[in-house]
Amino acid sequence: MTSPSSKRSASESISPPPSKRKRSCSPDSFFSDVSESPLYVFLVDAKLNGETIEELISLVDQFNLNDTAKSQTGVELQLSLNAEDADIIVTEVRMRARLERHLDWVTAKQKAIVTTQWLRDSVRSQQLLPCGKYAALGELYEETVHNCPENNCAVDAPSKAKKENTNIRYNHRYACMRNSPLNCPNQVLIKKLAVLRRHRELEGLDVQALSYERAISVLKAFPHHITANDVQQVSDLPHIGPKILSKIEEFIQRGDITECNDILSEARYQSLVAFTEIYGIGPSTARNLYSLGLRTIEDLEKHYKDKDNAKIQATRIQAPAKKTFTSPTSKLRELGLPEMTVKEALLLREDLNVRIPRSEVEEIRDVIMNELGQIRRGCVSMITGGYRRGKIESNDIDIVISHKDLKSGGDEVKGLCATLVKRLYDKGIVTHVMHLSSFRPHNTLRTAHWDSLEKALTVVKLRDNNNNGTGQKQNQKHIHRRLDLIFAAPEVYWTAVVGWTGSIMFERDLRFWAKQEKGMRFDSSGISRRHDSKLYFPKSEEEVFELLGLEWIDPTLRNADM
DNA sequence: CGGCGTACG
DNA sequence: CGTA
DNA sequence: GCCG
Numbered sequence: 001m002t003s004p005s006s007k008r009s010a011s012e013s014i015s016p017p018p019s020k021r022k023r024s025c026s027p028d029s030f031f032s033d034v035s036e037s038p039l040y041v042f043l044v045d046a047k048l049n050g051e052t053i054e055e056l057i058s059l060v061d062q063f064n065l066n067d068t069a070k071s072q073t074g075v076e077l078q079l080s081l082n083a084e085d086a087d088i089i090v091t092e093v094r095m096r097a098r099l100e101r102h103l104d105w106v107t108a109k110q111k112a113i114v115t116t117q118w119l120r121d122s123v124r125s126q127q128l129l130p131c132g133k134y135a136a137l138g139e140l141y142e143e144t145v146h147n148c149p150e151n152n153c154a155v156d157a158p159s160k161a162k163k164e165n166t167n168i169r170y171n172h173r174y175a176c177m178r179n180s181p182l183n184c185p186n187q188v189l190i191k192k193l194a195v196l197r198r199h200r201e202l203e204g205l206d207v208q209a210l211s212y213e214r215a216i217s218v219l220k221a222f223p224h225h226i227t228a229n230d231v232q233q234v235s236d237l238p239h240i241g242p243k244i245l246s247k248i249e250e251f252i253q254r255g256d257i258t259e260c261n262d263i264l265s266e267a268r269y270q271s272l273v274a275f276t277e278i279y280g281i282g283p284s285t286a287r288n289l290y291s292l293g294l295r296t297i298e299d300l301e302k303h304y305k306d307k308d309n310a311k312i313q314a315t316r317i318q319a320p321a322k323k324t325f326t327s328p329t330s331k332l333r334e335l336g337l338p339e340m341t342v343k344e345a346l347l348l349r350e351d352l353n354v355r356i357p358r359s360e361v362e363e364i365r366d367v368i369m370n371e372l373g374q375i376r377r378g379c380v381s382m383i384t385g386g387y388r389r390g391k392i393e394s395n396d397i398d399i400v401i402s403h404k405d406l407k408s409g410g411d412e413v414k415g416l417c418a419t420l421v422k423r424l425y426d427k428g429i430v431t432h433v434m435h436l437s438s439f440r441p442h443n444t445l446r447t448a449h450w451d452s453l454e455k456a457l458t459v460v461k462l463r464d465n466n467n468n469g470t471g472q473k474q475n476q477k478h479i480h481r482r483l484d485l486i487f488a489a490p491e492v493y494w495t496a497v498v499g500w501t502g503s504i505m506f507e508r509d510l511r512f513w514a515k516q517e518k519g520m521r522f523d524s525s526g527i528s529r530r531h532d533s534k535l536y537f538p539k540s541e542e543e544v545f546e547l548l549g550l551e552w553i554d555p556t557l558r559n560a561d562m
Numbered sequence: 563c564g565g566c567g568t569a570c571g
Numbered sequence: 572c573g574t575a
Numbered sequence: 576g577c578c579g
């Protein structure tokens with residue numbers, strides 16, 4: 001058993017004394033010494049730009065969201081508003097004089113004063129690292145080591161506390177075997193490589209795009225900032241071949257990639273990027289529109305002006321000679337739901353490109369589940385997608401829904417998806433339905449259970465709080481948001497949760513791993529053996545990993561994409 | 563040199 | 572082909 | 576574009 005719960009049991013079995021945060025050196029107490037009060041962190045904003053501050057703040061959140069980090073350290077990080085109340089000071093300042101403009105020297109001597117890298121490395125290794133190596137001021141090295149919250153032991157203390165699975169997995173071939181944090185030390189490089197990837201994707205070079213995607217994914221898990229010293233190590237990474245390595249080398253030397261800038265200045269690239277921002281327009285359609293002479297969103301608006309009924313799928317310029325698509329709208333028709341048109345998508349474009357804060361994701365979940373509760377009792381749900389991976393803002397909202405009654409074999413949720421969507425539509429919460437479908441189980445011989453998964457891709461818009469009466473509340477204006485609802489039969493709930501938590505590269509490699517190394521088939525409606533289609537029904541997320549022979553990876557470390 | 567995730571509308 |  |  002390598003499930004996280006078995007690891008955690010060490011800290012749960014011993015009930016800690018209600019100690020004030022004072023860490024002892026004994027190995028036994030290392031994981032069990034859970035302190036009550038959070039560890040206060042003060043960020044000295046001098047020498048930090050807005051982007052970096054945002055990054056550091058999100059790192060603090062990330063640390064707290066991470067179950068493993070929490071249980072290993074027993075500590076929650078909290079930002080402090082002033083230096084005096086903080087336990088640890090994080091700064092890029094290196095000079096006494098400069099630091100004294102932000103806190104007085106007497107205070108400084110009572111704290112651990114570390115570089116921003118301490119925070120990055122601590123979050124990524126899921127533990128509070130010794131401060132010695134990260135002391136921001138040489139002059140305060142002794143004080144920093146002494147006041148370091150990690151422990152009061154020797155600087156190399158944590159080596160004995162290394163867990164078996166920590167981060168020596170960064171060079172694994174499969175993304176589902178690597179720890180991929182939300183933010184990594186090489187974001188700048190990755191962003192530039194992502195432009196090359198996007199360019200190839202837009203031009204229809206799917207295979208090359210995939211290669212860049214894999215390389216980016218590997219770099220995402222690389223544990224430190226890449227410099228000239230690391231070239232050998234980087235070239236040894238999987239999915240980094242001669243072509244991509246040369247781009248990375250160029251970046252190390254010049255801090256930039258020529259091809260990246262060339263692409264960004266291409267008018268064609270800019271148009272294709274803009275076109276594909278519209279829901280339903282992909283690379284192929286975008287290229288066709290471009291070849292018609294269209295260049296801007298305004299051009300598209302003109303082009304689609306009169307075609308009220310231009311369905312989103314009918315954007316193809318060169319009709320496929322044969323084989324008209326079976327109307328994708330029949331299901332919607334049955335329920336009296338309108339179909340999605342290009343015109344609608346153009347109108348929604350602005351709203352849908354605005355990121356969704358976590359609080360609003362939760363708000364929408366609450367509204368949806370409240371409505372669902374009025375149709376069927378006993379439903380369970382989980383927000384998956386980027387939200388579950390710890391993103392501060394999401395592109396869309398994914399909710400996996402099932403029923404607590406395992407024995408019902410899916411009867412309790414069968415047909416619920418369409419029923420709920422219809423209800424939400426009638427109430428004006430769901431404004432658009434792009435897609436409404438059901439999956440079939442792989443094994444067609446089985447008559448016992450029907451569809452094990454139902455899916456709806458929708459757009460929602462909550463009513464604004466027109467605060468008559470209370471007057472106090474902020475009058476927040478809601479906008480359109482993308483909401484995906486996935487209904488899973490109880491026995492495939494955990495498979496669906498893993499399947500919809502992502503990231504995309506993580507999912508691809510999960511399937512690839514299952515096939516290549518385990519002879520299994522993984523898809524969100526189930527796990528099966530390839531040769532005899534024997535189905536498995538894991539009863540927890542940990543069991544899914546176990547079944548596939550994978551080490552547990554926390555959702556916040558599944559950010560294997562850009 | 564074949565394969566690259568998998569399924570649906 | 573587009574989407575998750 | 577990279578891997579087995």
